[in-house]
Amino acid sequence: MSRSRVPLVLGLTAAGGVGYYLYSAGGDTKVAQKKAEADAHRVSTQFKSELPGRGEQAKKDAEKYGAQAGAKVDSAYSKTQNELQKAAAEAEAYAKDAKSAAQKKVDEFDKKVEAEASKAKSGISSWFGGGGK
Numbered sequence: 543m544s545r546s547r548v549p550l551v552l553g554l555t556a557a558g559g560v561g562y563y564l565y566s567a568g569g570d571t572k573v574a575q576k577k578a579e580a581d582a583h584r585v586s587t588q589f590k591s592e593l594p595g596r597g598e599q600a601k602k603d604a605e606k607y608g609a610q611a612g613a614k615v616d617s618a619y620s621k622t623q624n625e626l627q628k629a630a631a632e633a634e635a636y637a638k639d640a641k642s643a644a645q646k647k648v649d650e651f652d653k654k655v656e657a658e659a660s661k662a663k664s665g666i667s668s669w670f671g672g673g674g675k
Contacts, residue, residue, distance in 0.1 A: 559578075567574035 560574075563574035563578045564571070567577060
């Protein structure tokens with residue numbers, strides 16, 4: 543049966559790393575631990591600085607994408623403003639048309655009422671002997 547050798551290799555590598563730091567520290571475990579932490583921090587910092595999208599390039603990309611997003615927001619805002627102004631103008635024109643139509647109907651009604659009142663007045667006057675016929 544074949545078993546995986548990965549755990550054995552990882553274990554030997556870890557033991558070798560511990561042995562290296564203990565040997566370089568002269569057998570002092572506290573010093574070995576501090577050296578290992580310092581090395582880990584240095585490697586982590588170096589790795590992070592080499593990642594794409596870090597540092598100056600990240601700032602440039604962020605500014606570029608920020609400017610693009612700002613332009614899109616400005617464009618959407620101006621488009622919305624234009625549409626709102628157009629809608630307001632259309633609503634105002636519709637209100638004006640509705641007002642003039644209503645005014646026209648009121649004028650027609652007034653003329654009709656005045657004509658009917660005039661007829662009624664002449665009819666009542668004729669009952670009492672008035673009327674200049």
